[in-house]
Amino acid sequence: MTQLAVRDREARPRRELDARQRRKISPYKRREALVRILCIAPPLLFLAALVAYPLAQTLYLSVMKSTLIQPDEVFVGFDNFANILTSASFWNVVSNSVVWTVVVVALQFVLGMSAAVILNRRFVGRGFLRAAVVIPWVMPGVIAAVLWNLLYEPYLGPIAQLLGFIGVPAENAAWLSNTSTALFAVIIVAVWKGFPLSAIMYTAAYQNVPEELREAARLDGAGTWQVFRNVVLPSMAPTIRSTIVLTTVWTFNYFDLVYVMTNGGPGDSTEIFPTAIYRLAFVDVNYGLSSAYGVISVLILGIFTVLYLRQLNKSGSLNR
Numbered sequence: 001m002t003q004l005a006v007r008d009r010e011a012r013p014r015r016e017l018d019a020r021q022r023r024k025i026s027p028y029k030r031r032e033a034l035v036r037i038l039c040i041a042p043p044l045l046f047l048a049a050l051v052a053y054p055l056a057q058t059l060y061l062s063v064m065k066s067t068l069i070q071p072d073e074v075f076v077g078f079d080n081f082a083n084i085l086t087s088a089s090f091w092n093v094v095s096n097s098v099v100w101t102v103v104v105v106a107l108q109f110v111l112g113m114s115a116a117v118i119l120n121r122r123f124v125g126r127g128f129l130r131a132a133v134v135i136p137w138v139m140p141g142v143i144a145a146v147l148w149n150l151l152y153e154p155y156l157g158p159i160a161q162l163l164g165f166i167g168v169p170a171e172n173a174a175w176l177s178n179t180s181t182a183l184f185a186v187i188i189v190a191v192w193k194g195f196p197l198s199a200i201m202y203t204a205a206y207q208n209v210p211e212e213l214r215e216a217a218r219l220d221g222a223g224t225w226q227v228f229r230n231v232v233l234p235s236m237a238p239t240i241r242s243t244i245v246l247t248t249v250w251t252f253n254y255f256d257l258v259y260v261m262t263n264g265g266p267g268d269s270t271e272i273f274p275t276a277i278y279r280l281a282f283v284d285v286n287y288g289l290s291s292a293y294g295v296i297s298v299l300i301l302g303i304f305t306v307l308y309l310r311q312l313n314k315s316g317s318l319n320r
Contacts, residue, residue, distance in 0.1 A: 112198025
């Protein structure tokens with residue numbers, strides 16, 4: 001008998017014992033796997049009901065034609081998308097949405113970071129200011145829109161009164177009624193309402209920056225700005241990235257503020273994707289076009305997210 005055969009004969013009882021042990025353990029593992037599946041199933045079903053089904057329904061309606069005059073659904077393929085992409089109003093919506101999102105997110109970042117730096121300094125009334133800065137964020141969007149409509153009122157509003165006091169004619173203060181200023185007037189309100197979230201996130205991240213790193217940079221001769229740029233910002237980078245992604249998605253999909261303040265007007269100067277989708281679905285009762293708009297909106301956000309994550313992956317930021 002060869003040496004290999006002897007080794008195989010000696011190892012055979014051990015393999016048979018391992019096989020018996022696996023057979024004994026496998027029922028327990030099956031029950032454990034079943035329990036895990038039962039625990040995961042409810043949230044997955046809930047997620048499918050909230051996300052998967054509406055998304056599938058939107059994709060279905062986007063290739064159908066259904067209007068108030070012709071409620072029966074008729075398959076039209078990609079005609080809805082072709083009509084949208086060849087219309088001037090769509091590109092105006094895209095332009096408004098890009099300006100709206102980029103400016104709001106950028107200003108929220110600047111104000112949020114500035115607030116974080118200020119709120120981490122010691123001064124009298126810091127606790128009160130930290131509490132007060134959250135008020136715009138917790139205020140419902142509809143209430144904030146109504147409040148700022150009153151503030152923007154061109155003749156009796158406080159802002160118009162202040163401008164009149166310093167010599168600016170009141171009729172020039174009708175920003176929400178002017179196509180050249182309406183979008184930026186709403187942007188100011190969106191920044192005011194949204195920047196407290198960025199401030200909270202950045203304040204927490206700022207407090208977690210080790211003081212030893214900042215002190216070491218100062219000992220090496222770094223100034224205040226150099227310490228902030230080379231020590232604080234890199235340490236806060238994960239929070240900054242997450243906050244920018246969240247605020248971008250939320251701002252792009254913001255509806256109530258724009259709808260209450262301007263309803264997409266005057267004309268279509270403040271029309272963005274959410275207001276356009278609402279108008280097509282519930283005013284024009286054109287579910288096919290509104291669903292196609294929704295699909296395009298999701299694709300734009302998806303492309304942005306993929307490009308953003310790829311850029312982070314190239315720079316190695318995702319592995320930090």
